[in-house]
Amino acid sequence: MLAQAEADSVTAAVADWLARFERAAIAPGAGELGSLFHPESYWRDVLALTWRIDTFEGRNAILKELPAHASRAKPGSFRIAPRRTVPRRVTRAGTDAIEAIFTFETAQGRGSGLLRLIPDAKDGGTLKAWTLLTTLDELKGHEERLGRDRPQGKAYSRDFRGPNWLDLRKASAEYADRDPDVLVVGGGHAGLGIAARLTQLQIDTLIVDRLPRIGDNWRKRYHALVLHNQAHVNHLPYMPFPPNWPAYIPKDKLAAWFEAYVESMELNYWAGTEFEGGTYNDKTQRWFVTLRRADGSKREMHPRHIVLATGVSGIPNLPDIPTLRNFGGTVLHSSQYQDGSAWKGKRALIIGSGNSGHDIAQDLHSDGAKVTLVQRSPTMIVNVEPSAQLPYALYDEGPSLEDCDLITTSVPLALARKSHVMLTEQAKKLDQGMLDALTGLGFKIDFGEDGTGWQFKYLTRGGGYYFNVGCSDLIINKEVGLAQFSDIDAFVKDGARMKGGETLPADLIVLATGYKGQEALVSKLFGDEIAARVGPIWGFGGGQELRNMFTRTPQPGLWFIAGSFAQCRIYSKYLGLQIKACETGLLPRAGE
Numbered sequence: 001m002l003a004q005a006e007a008d009s010v011t012a013a014v015a016d017w018l019a020r021f022e023r024a025a026i027a028p029g030a031g032e033l034g035s036l037f038h039p040e041s042y043w044r045d046v047l048a049l050t051w052r053i054d055t056f057e058g059r060n061a062i063l064k065e066l067p068a069h070a071s072r073a074k075p076g077s078f079r080i081a082p083r084r085t086v087p088r089r090v091t092r093a094g095t096d097a098i099e100a101i102f103t104f105e106t107a108q109g110r111g112s113g114l115l116r117l118i119p120d121a122k123d124g125g126t127l128k129a130w131t132l133l134t135t136l137d138e139l140k141g142h143e144e145r146l147g148r149d150r151p152q153g154k155a156y157s158r159d160f161r162g163p164n165w166l167d168l169r170k171a172s173a174e175y176a177d178r179d180p181d182v183l184v185v186g187g188g189h190a191g192l193g194i195a196a197r198l199t200q201l202q203i204d205t206l207i208v209d210r211l212p213r214i215g216d217n218w219r220k221r222y223h224a225l226v227l228h229n230q231a232h233v234n235h236l237p238y239m240p241f242p243p244n245w246p247a248y249i250p251k252d253k254l255a256a257w258f259e260a261y262v263e264s265m266e267l268n269y270w271a272g273t274e275f276e277g278g279t280y281n282d283k284t285q286r287w288f289v290t291l292r293r294a295d296g297s298k299r300e301m302h303p304r305h306i307v308l309a310t311g312v313s314g315i316p317n318l319p320d321i322p323t324l325r326n327f328g329g330t331v332l333h334s335s336q337y338q339d340g341s342a343w344k345g346k347r348a349l350i351i352g353s354g355n356s357g358h359d360i361a362q363d364l365h366s367d368g369a370k371v372t373l374v375q376r377s378p379t380m381i382v383n384v385e386p387s388a389q390l391p392y393a394l395y396d397e398g399p400s401l402e403d404c405d406l407i408t409t410s411v412p413l414a415l416a417r418k419s420h421v422m423l424t425e426q427a428k429k430l431d432q433g434m435l436d437a438l439t440g441l442g443f444k445i446d447f448g449e450d451g452t453g454w455q456f457k458y459l460t461r462g463g464g465y466y467f468n469v470g471c472s473d474l475i476i477n478k479e480v481g482l483a484q485f486s487d488i489d490a491f492v493k494d495g496a497r498m499k500g501g502e503t504l505p506a507d508l509i510v511l512a513t514g515y516k517g518q519e520a521l522v523s524k525l526f527g528d529e530i531a532a533r534v535g536p537i538w539g540f541g542g543g544q545e546l547r548n549m550f551t552r553t554p555q556p557g558l559w560f561i562a563g564s565f566a567q568c569r570i571y572s573k574y575l576g577l578q579i580k581a582c583e584t585g586l587l588p589r590a591g592e
Helices: 002-026 059-073 165-174 189-200 251-264 322-326 355-366 387-396 401-409 413-430 432-440 453-461 471-476 518-526 528-534 565-583
Strands: 037-046 053-057 076-080 088-092 095-105 109-120 126-139 182-185 205-208 268-270 274-281 286-292 298-301 305-308 313-316 330-333 347-351 370-375 380-383 465-468 481-484 488-492 495-498 503-505 508-511 515-517 558-560
Touching: 002 059, 002 076, 002 088, 002 095, 002 109, 002 126, 037 059, 037 109, 053 059, 095 126, 095 401, 109 401, 126 401, 126 565, 165 268, 182 189, 189 205, 189 251, 189 565, 274 518, 286 305, 305 518, 305 565, 313 518, 322 488, 347 355, 347 495, 355 370, 355 465, 355 471, 355 508, 380 387, 380 413, 380 432, 380 453, 387 401, 387 413, 401 565, 413 432, 413 453, 432 471, 453 465, 465 471, 515 518, 518 528, 518 558, 558 565
Parallel strands: 037 126, 182 205, 182 305, 205 268, 305 558, 330 508, 347 370, 347 508, 370 481, 380 465
Antiparallel strands: 037 053, 076 095, 088 095, 095 109, 109 126, 274 286, 286 298, 313 515, 488 495, 495 503
C-alpha cells in the first residue's frame, strides 16, 4: 500500500505540473511559467517548438525563449504518456528527481517529452522542473505508415497481369527515368538508418557507397573485429537485432544484417558507386552531382538533398613524418589493414594507441608477429567490461528501447558532462590495477577533458581511448612492446632509430593515426567555399549541441549524420522529419 501511495503521489505531481505548464504555455503573460522551473533548469527542444535542436540553460533563458516559440507552435494536450514507463523516482547526474514521459501536440505535429522534477529549497521544497525535453515525433498529415496503417499499394497486390513486388523494387532501385529526392552518401549504419526513416516518410531516397557489397564497411575490416559495446544498445531503426544474438556482435554477422536490412526495409542502394562531388544551384534548389558506377560509367543526378553519412571522419589522417620515407618495409594506414596472417614471424610497429592501434597490435600478435605499440599522446584505457559499459546502464534498467532513447535524448550537455565525470571516476576504481601496471611501464594515460572520459573524447575528437579486450594485458605482460613516439629520432630502412641509439626493427609500420575531420571531406567533395559556409562539423565549440549534426546547416540541402548506432538511431528520426518538413514546405531548406 505504501508503494502504491508513493507511485500515486509521484504521478499526481507530474500531472499537476503538466496541467499548469499547458496553461502557462497558452497564456505566458499570466506569470505562472516562472514558478514552474527551478533556477538551475534546462529546456532541450528537438524540433517540436523551435524547429531546431537546441538547449536553453537557466530559468531566465527558458522564460525568454519558450513563450516566443510556444506562441508559434501552439503546444497543448500535455498528458502523461500511456503505455510507456510510468513516472518514477530516479537519480540522474547524482541528483534525485522524479522522471516522467509525456505526450503533447503542436499546430503541426505530435510529440513526446520528458520531465524531471526536483524540489526548490528556496521555495519551500516546491517541485519544479529541473530538465524539460520536448521532441517532435511526427508531422500531422505525414505520419509514418506503420502497424495498421502499413502500405496497401500496388506493389503488395495480387495483380496477375502487372509487375509483382520484385519487379517494382528493381525498377525503383534502377532510377532509369528519375532522380532521387535525397542522396545518402555512405552505406554504414548511419546511412541505412536515415534512408529507412526517409523511406517510411515516403521520400524517394538512394544510398550510394563506394564498396562493392552492402556491409563491406564492416566485412572488410580486420579479421577479429567485434563491436565494443553490447547488442541491446546498437539496434537499427524499426528492426531490432534478434534477442538470441551475442552480446558483442562480430563484424561479419553485422555486415550480413546490413544486407538483410536493406532488403527488408526496401532501401534503394547502389554499391560500388563513388560519389565524386557536386555543386548546388540556388535557383533550382537542387544539387548537380556525379556518380561513378562499378563498371566505370558515370551518372549525373539532381537531388534536392544530400546526406553525408560517411562517419565522424572519412579521410585517413597521414601525419607528416619526413623520415618515414626512409623505411624500407611496408607502411599501411589502419584503414588499409585487414589481417595479420601475412605477418607471422615478422616485426611490426603500430603508431597510435587508440582502439584501432591496440586492436591491430593484438591481431598481429595473435598471428605470431613481434609487435611494438608506439604511443603518440596520452590515451584513456578502460576495460571493455564492466567499465566501458557503464554509460549504457540505462538500457538495462527496464524501460523499453524507445523510452531509453528518449531518456538519453533528454540529458542536456552540462548534466551529461557531470554524469560522465562520475562514470569515469567509477571506471578508474574498477580498473585501478591495470592502470597502475600500465603507467609503471611508461604508458601515458589521461581521462579526457576535465575527467569527462571516453564518450566526451569521442564527441569532441572522435577517438583517444581504448576499450581493453586484451591488448593492455599483453603490454603489461610484455608480450607486446611499448615505445613513445617522442623517443624516436628517425625512421630508417630497418625500422625506427631511437634517441638512445638503438633501433626498433620492423617489416611493417601501421599508422593508426585516425582520420581528418569531416570539414576536409566537404572541401574535397564540394569545394572550399561550401566547406567554409558550413563551418566546423562535430564537437561542441562554445555551444551545447554537436555542430552541424542532424540538423539544417548553413548550406541548403546539405545534411550530416554520424556517430554511434544509438546516436544514429535516435537522430535519424529527427533528421528525417526535418527533410520531410522541407519537402512539404513547412520548413526552409537553409538554416535560420
